[in-house]
């Protein structure tokens with residue numbers, strides 16, 4: 001059972017909280033103009049053409065180690081539609097994190113193209129990429145990556161501080177995000193005072209506080225017991241039901257079974273790409 005689906009969660013997910021607000025854009029003022037969703041010239045009155053939110057085209061990634069080259073990705077082509085919940089599976093060393101880093105604009109391909117919302121990210125400079133990561137992508141990692149000796153609320157406020165949001169608004173948004181993951185009563189705790197599962201829920205709150213349409217999670221349940229794993233997966237399912245796209249890396253079958261689509265990597269290649277649940281269906 002998910003404990004936090006009581007009143008504090010309901011209070012946190014008002015419509016205001018689900019949709020981007022001008023305030024969050026703060027630092028984004030200098031971002032380049034983007035085409036309208038659905039593409040310029042999409043005819044009015046017709047359903048929008050569904051452009052993939054992620055499009056990976058013939059991507060390779062090699063690491064030159066001097067004497068030899070590690071070919072971490074050997075030609076990945078992959079589209080992800082808005083609202084999908086994709087599990088990327090594969091054994092250790094199969095290239096999952098390398099792919100995730102490219103999807104998250106943390107790294108660039110050696111060859112091939114990566115389009116985020118239809119735009120080739122190689123056309124962006126470092127500042128724009130940082131801005132895209134801050135506003136459009138929520139990251140969750142296996143090791144939580146909370147700032148130590150820093151209270152929960154301050155950890156969650158951090159992305160909003162980077163975005164230039166004023167203090168009071170920051171606090172309000174961070175508290176709502178914490179409430180939405182059932183951690184509203186842990187705002188003043190330090191990470192060291194929380195269990196692993198609780199720390200990961202705080203990390204999820206931090207990932208969603210800017211209201212990003214895309215959540216990227218690299219083995220988010222890798223350090224959690226089964227109860228906490230369940231809690232975190234339930235939150236991801238809820239976020240997905242709100243319309244967010246989720247890409248989750250895992251090597252656990254039980255975790256992948258909770259996704260709408262499962263992609264399996266072997267030695268830097270996609271060996272399987274299986275649709276389990278339609279994109280627009282709600283996960284239970």
Ligand SMILES: Nc1ncnc2c1ncn2[C@@H]1O[C@H](COP(=O)(O)OP(=O)(O)O)[C@@H](O)[C@H]1O
Pocket residue numbers: 063070071072090091092093094095096097098099
């Ligand atoms: N920065 C790096 N430098 C050199 N080799 C790397 C680097 N990052 C990853 N690799 C290698 O690329 C391959 C894929 O790694 P990774 O994407 O981390 O796999 P996974 O996340 O599936 O365990 C591995 O062989 C790994 O050793």
Ligand SMILES: [Mg+2]
Pocket residue numbers: 096097098
């Ligand atoms: Mg990895």
